[in-house]
Amino acid sequence: MPGGDLAVLQRHFGAWHPGLHRVLDRAAEGGGAGISRNDLYDLAEPLPSYVSGRVALIGDAAHAMTPDLGRGACEALIDAVTLAGELTARARVEDALAAYDTARRRPTQRLARAARLMNRAVHTRRPLAPVRNAAMRLFLTVGRTTGVTHGRAQAPCPGCRGPAVVSAVPSLADLDVDRRVLVD
Numbered sequence: 512m513p514g515g516d517l518a519v520l521q522r523h524f525g526a527w528h529p530g531l532h533r534v535l536d537r538a539a540e541g542g543g544a545g546i547s548r549n550d551l552y553d554l555a556e557p558l559p560s561y562v563s564g565r566v567a568l569i570g571d572a573a574h575a576m577t578p579d580l581g582r583g584a585c586e587a588l589i590d591a592v593t594l595a596g597e598l599t600a601r602a603r604v605e606d607a608l609a610a611y612d613t614a615r616r617r618p619t620q621r622l623a624r625a626a627r628l629m630n631r632a633v634h635t636r637r638p639l640a641p642v643r644n645a646a647m648r649l650f651l652t653v654g655r656t657t658g659v660t661h662g663r664a665q666a667p668c669p670g671c672r673g674p675a676v677v678s679a680v681p682s683l684a685d686l687d688v689d690r691r692v693l694v695d
Protein backbone atom coordinates (compact mmCIF):
# COMPACT_ATOMS: atom_id res chain seq x y z
CA MET A 512 0.00 0.00 0.00
CA PRO A 513 2.54 2.64 -1.13
CA GLY A 514 0.06 5.58 -1.15
CA GLY A 515 -0.91 4.77 2.43
CA ASP A 516 2.76 4.63 3.43
CA LEU A 517 3.30 8.05 1.88
CA ALA A 518 0.47 9.48 4.00
CA VAL A 519 2.09 7.96 7.09
CA LEU A 520 5.47 9.48 6.19
CA GLN A 521 3.88 12.87 5.53
CA ARG A 522 2.11 12.72 8.86
CA HIS A 523 5.29 11.84 10.74
CA PHE A 524 7.81 14.00 8.92
CA GLY A 525 5.72 16.81 7.39
CA ALA A 526 7.01 19.33 9.95
CA TRP A 527 10.67 18.39 9.56
CA HIS A 528 13.50 20.04 7.68
CA PRO A 529 12.69 21.44 4.16
CA GLY A 530 15.12 18.95 2.61
CA LEU A 531 12.90 16.17 3.85
CA HIS A 532 9.87 17.87 2.29
CA ARG A 533 11.60 17.72 -1.08
CA VAL A 534 12.16 13.98 -0.65
CA LEU A 535 8.51 13.45 0.28
CA ASP A 536 7.34 15.64 -2.61
CA ARG A 537 9.39 13.57 -5.06
CA ALA A 538 7.92 10.39 -3.60
CA ALA A 539 4.43 11.88 -3.95
CA GLU A 540 5.02 12.60 -7.67
CA GLY A 541 5.03 8.88 -8.30
CA GLY A 542 2.03 8.33 -6.02
CA GLY A 543 4.38 6.80 -3.45
CA ALA A 544 5.12 3.85 -5.73
CA GLY A 545 8.86 4.04 -4.97
CA ILE A 546 8.41 3.70 -1.23
CA SER A 547 9.74 0.45 0.14
CA ARG A 548 8.48 -0.67 3.51
CA ASN A 549 9.85 -3.71 5.29
CA ASP A 550 9.09 -5.11 8.71
CA LEU A 551 11.98 -5.63 11.11
CA TYR A 552 12.60 -8.92 12.88
CA ASP A 553 15.24 -10.00 15.33
CA LEU A 554 15.96 -13.41 16.79
CA ALA A 555 13.77 -13.29 19.88
CA GLU A 556 15.24 -16.36 21.60
CA PRO A 557 19.05 -16.51 21.68
CA LEU A 558 20.28 -19.78 20.21
CA PRO A 559 21.85 -22.26 22.66
CA SER A 560 24.60 -22.90 20.10
CA TYR A 561 25.70 -21.58 16.70
CA VAL A 562 26.96 -25.03 15.78
CA SER A 563 25.28 -28.34 15.08
CA GLY A 564 27.52 -31.20 13.98
CA ARG A 565 29.65 -29.85 11.14
CA VAL A 566 27.29 -26.96 10.40
CA ALA A 567 27.89 -23.45 11.79
CA LEU A 568 25.60 -20.43 11.60
CA ILE A 569 27.09 -16.97 11.07
CA GLY A 570 25.63 -13.50 10.64
CA ASP A 571 21.91 -12.90 10.90
CA ALA A 572 21.18 -16.62 10.77
CA ALA A 573 22.94 -16.87 14.15
CA HIS A 574 22.08 -13.54 15.77
CA ALA A 575 19.64 -11.39 13.78
CA MET A 576 19.43 -8.12 15.71
CA THR A 577 17.48 -4.91 15.27
CA PRO A 578 19.52 -2.32 13.34
CA ASP A 579 19.58 0.18 16.22
CA LEU A 580 23.31 -0.19 16.86
CA GLY A 581 24.27 -0.62 13.20
CA ARG A 582 26.22 -3.76 14.00
CA GLY A 583 24.61 -6.76 12.27
CA ALA A 584 26.78 -6.76 9.15
CA CYS A 585 29.92 -5.88 11.13
CA GLU A 586 29.32 -8.86 13.38
CA ALA A 587 28.69 -11.11 10.38
CA LEU A 588 32.13 -10.16 9.04
CA ILE A 589 33.80 -10.83 12.38
CA ASP A 590 32.00 -14.20 12.54
CA ALA A 591 33.38 -15.08 9.11
CA VAL A 592 36.94 -14.05 9.96
CA THR A 593 36.83 -15.85 13.31
CA LEU A 594 35.46 -19.01 11.72
CA ALA A 595 38.05 -18.95 8.95
CA GLY A 596 40.81 -18.42 11.51
CA GLU A 597 39.68 -21.33 13.66
CA LEU A 598 39.36 -23.63 10.65
CA THR A 599 42.85 -22.66 9.56
CA ALA A 600 44.38 -23.08 13.02
CA ARG A 601 42.83 -26.38 14.11
CA ALA A 602 43.18 -29.86 12.69
CA ARG A 603 39.64 -31.05 13.47
CA VAL A 604 36.62 -29.23 12.03
CA GLU A 605 34.59 -30.04 15.17
CA ASP A 606 37.21 -28.32 17.37
CA ALA A 607 37.27 -25.28 15.10
CA LEU A 608 33.47 -24.95 15.16
CA ALA A 609 33.37 -25.34 18.95
CA ALA A 610 36.02 -22.62 19.30
CA TYR A 611 34.07 -20.36 16.92
CA ASP A 612 30.92 -20.87 18.97
CA THR A 613 32.77 -20.07 22.20
CA ALA A 614 34.35 -16.94 20.74
CA ARG A 615 31.31 -15.45 19.05
CA ARG A 616 28.06 -16.52 20.73
CA ARG A 617 28.27 -14.52 23.95
CA PRO A 618 29.41 -11.16 22.47
CA THR A 619 26.93 -11.25 19.59
CA GLN A 620 24.02 -12.22 21.84
CA ARG A 621 24.95 -9.42 24.22
CA LEU A 622 24.89 -6.98 21.30
CA ALA A 623 21.54 -8.33 20.10
CA ARG A 624 20.10 -7.70 23.57
CA ALA A 625 21.57 -4.19 23.63
CA ALA A 626 20.18 -3.47 20.15
CA ARG A 627 16.72 -4.57 21.23
CA LEU A 628 16.91 -2.38 24.34
CA MET A 629 17.99 0.56 22.19
CA ASN A 630 15.11 -0.19 19.82
CA ARG A 631 12.63 -0.04 22.69
CA ALA A 632 14.17 3.16 24.01
CA VAL A 633 14.22 4.84 20.61
CA HIS A 634 10.61 3.95 19.87
CA THR A 635 9.25 4.97 23.25
CA ARG A 636 6.26 7.23 22.75
CA ARG A 637 4.56 9.82 24.88
CA PRO A 638 4.17 10.12 27.81
CA LEU A 639 7.54 8.42 28.40
CA ALA A 640 9.43 10.01 25.47
CA PRO A 641 10.49 13.17 27.40
CA VAL A 642 11.86 10.96 30.20
CA ARG A 643 13.75 8.92 27.61
CA ASN A 644 15.16 12.08 25.99
CA ALA A 645 16.34 13.45 29.33
CA ALA A 646 17.92 10.10 30.27
CA MET A 647 19.75 9.88 26.92
CA ARG A 648 21.07 13.45 27.30
CA LEU A 649 22.31 12.65 30.81
CA PHE A 650 23.86 9.37 29.66
CA LEU A 651 25.72 11.05 26.82
CA THR A 652 26.92 13.92 29.01
CA VAL A 653 28.11 11.63 31.81
CA GLY A 654 29.49 9.14 29.29
CA ARG A 655 31.51 11.82 27.55
CA THR A 656 33.12 13.01 30.78
CA THR A 657 33.79 9.52 32.16
CA GLY A 658 34.79 7.89 28.88
CA VAL A 659 31.96 5.32 28.99
CA THR A 660 30.47 6.33 25.65
CA HIS A 661 33.80 7.57 24.29
CA GLY A 662 36.37 4.99 25.39
CA ARG A 663 39.72 6.26 26.57
CA ALA A 664 42.05 5.95 23.62
CA GLN A 665 45.83 5.73 23.85
CA ALA A 666 46.38 7.87 20.79
CA PRO A 667 44.74 11.28 20.35
CA CYS A 668 41.99 11.34 17.76
CA PRO A 669 42.77 14.02 15.14
CA GLY A 670 39.88 16.42 14.81
CA CYS A 671 38.06 15.05 17.91
CA ARG A 672 37.43 17.26 20.90
CA GLY A 673 37.26 14.30 23.30
CA PRO A 674 39.07 10.97 23.24
CA ALA A 675 38.47 8.70 20.25
CA VAL A 676 35.69 6.12 20.32
CA VAL A 677 37.08 2.70 21.09
CA SER A 678 35.07 -0.30 20.03
CA ALA A 679 34.38 -3.01 22.60
CA VAL A 680 34.86 -5.73 20.00
CA PRO A 681 38.08 -6.52 18.17
CA SER A 682 38.62 -4.85 14.86
CA LEU A 683 39.52 -6.99 11.87
CA ALA A 684 43.11 -5.82 12.28
CA ASP A 685 43.18 -7.23 15.84
CA LEU A 686 42.01 -10.67 14.79
CA ASP A 687 44.91 -13.04 14.41
CA VAL A 688 43.82 -14.19 10.99
CA ASP A 689 45.32 -14.02 7.56
CA ARG A 690 42.99 -11.42 6.06
CA ARG A 691 43.41 -12.87 2.60
CA VAL A 692 40.67 -15.33 3.63
CA LEU A 693 38.26 -12.46 3.12
CA VAL A 694 39.01 -12.15 -0.56
CA ASP A 695 40.09 -15.70 -1.50
Ligand SMILES: Cc1cc2nc3c(=O)[nH]c(=O)nc-3n(C[C@H](O)[C@H](O)[C@H](O)COP(=O)(O)OP(=O)(O)OC[C@H]3O[C@@H](n4cnc5c(N)ncnc54)[C@H](O)[C@@H]3O)c2cc1C
Pocket residue numbers: 569570571572578580581582583584585586587
Ligand atom coordinates in the same frame (compact mmCIF):
# COMPACT_ATOMS: atom_id res chain seq x y z
C1 LIG B 1 17.32 -1.10 8.10
C2 LIG B 1 18.59 -1.84 8.43
C3 LIG B 1 19.77 -1.11 8.65
C4 LIG B 1 20.96 -1.79 8.97
N1 LIG B 1 22.08 -1.05 9.20
C5 LIG B 1 23.24 -1.68 9.50
C6 LIG B 1 24.41 -0.92 9.73
O1 LIG B 1 24.45 0.30 9.66
N2 LIG B 1 25.55 -1.59 10.04
C7 LIG B 1 25.59 -2.96 10.12
O2 LIG B 1 26.64 -3.52 10.40
N3 LIG B 1 24.47 -3.70 9.90
C8 LIG B 1 23.30 -3.09 9.59
N4 LIG B 1 22.17 -3.83 9.35
C9 LIG B 1 22.21 -5.30 9.49
C10 LIG B 1 22.75 -5.99 8.26
O3 LIG B 1 22.00 -5.63 7.11
C11 LIG B 1 22.65 -7.51 8.47
O4 LIG B 1 23.11 -7.86 9.75
C12 LIG B 1 23.48 -8.24 7.44
O5 LIG B 1 22.99 -7.99 6.15
C13 LIG B 1 23.47 -9.74 7.72
O6 LIG B 1 24.19 -10.37 6.71
P1 LIG B 1 23.98 -11.91 6.45
O7 LIG B 1 24.89 -12.25 5.33
O8 LIG B 1 24.11 -12.66 7.73
O9 LIG B 1 22.45 -12.07 6.03
P2 LIG B 1 21.72 -11.47 4.74
O10 LIG B 1 22.28 -10.13 4.38
O11 LIG B 1 20.26 -11.59 5.05
O12 LIG B 1 22.12 -12.46 3.59
C14 LIG B 1 21.52 -13.72 3.48
C15 LIG B 1 21.38 -14.02 2.01
O13 LIG B 1 20.98 -15.38 1.85
C16 LIG B 1 19.99 -15.41 0.85
N5 LIG B 1 19.21 -16.64 1.08
C17 LIG B 1 18.29 -16.87 2.03
N6 LIG B 1 17.79 -18.10 1.93
C18 LIG B 1 18.42 -18.67 0.88
C19 LIG B 1 18.35 -19.95 0.27
N7 LIG B 1 17.56 -20.91 0.74
N8 LIG B 1 19.14 -20.18 -0.79
C20 LIG B 1 19.99 -19.25 -1.25
N9 LIG B 1 20.11 -18.02 -0.71
C21 LIG B 1 19.32 -17.74 0.34
C22 LIG B 1 19.20 -14.15 1.03
O14 LIG B 1 18.49 -13.81 -0.14
C23 LIG B 1 20.33 -13.17 1.32
O15 LIG B 1 20.86 -12.62 0.14
C24 LIG B 1 20.97 -3.20 9.03
C25 LIG B 1 19.79 -3.92 8.80
C26 LIG B 1 18.62 -3.25 8.49
C27 LIG B 1 17.37 -4.05 8.24
